[in-house]
Amino acid sequence: MIEIKDNILTQEISELIGKYGNGREALLPILQQIQAKHGYVSEFAQQEIANALDIHPVEVYGVITFYSFLGNKKKGRHIIRLCRTISCDLAGKDAIIRTLERELGIKFGETTKDEKFSLEFINCMGMCDQGPAMMINEQVFTQLTPHKIVDILKNFR
Ligand code: FES
Numbered sequence: 001m002i003e004i005k006d007n008i009l010t011q012e013i014s015e016l017i018g019k020y021g022n023g024r025e026a027l028l029p030i031l032q033q034i035q036a037k038h039g040y041v042s043e044f045a046q047q048e049i050a051n052a053l054d055i056h057p058v059e060v061y062g063v064i065t066f067y068s069f070l071g072n073k074k075k076g077r078h079i080i081r082l083c084r085t086i087s088c089d090l091a092g093k094d095a096i097i098r099t100l101e102r103e104l105g106i107k108f109g110e111t112t113k114d115e116k117f118s119l120e121f122i123n124c125m126g127m128c129d130q131g132p133a134m135m136i137n138e139q140v141f142t143q144l145t146p147h148k149i150v151d152i153l154k155n156f157r
Pocket residue numbers: 083084085086087088089123124125126127128129131133
């Protein structure tokens with residue numbers, strides 16, 4: 001059964017096709033617009049975009065998984081991105097992983113049931129001399145310790 005929400009998505013996608021055309025080059029801008037509006041690109045949206053552009057859904061999925069700013073799952077209001085690159089790793093990122101997972105009750109790659117937090121990894125963001133480092137939304141946090149994590153999270157709950 002098609003939900004009302006899906007009907008709206010179909011309409012939005014056809015409007016985007018009107019704007020960007022139905023060539024392959026329209027794929028990325030359309031995905032960006034859907035991501036910006038809904039926070040993710042659902043399986044239904046992927047299928048609709050593939051139909052509209054006459055390409056295989058696997059191609060749409062491939063682009064979503066390639067770009068870190070695109071996602072196929074609904075994410076939390078606060079996205080926590082912990083650096084997993086070597087300097088942050090050596091500076092003790094594993095203890096930070098354990099603390100974040102324990103405090104939020106989810107694993108990396110997951111979103112809390114109340115849709116408040118998502119946990120993700122990112123690669124080096126240039127704060128290597130101040131690791132471990134992470135971002136919450138657009139805000140950067142450095143020299144993290146398990147204790148500091150508990151305090152930081154309090155401000156976002
Ligand atoms: S290695 Fe983590 S910010 Fe560079």
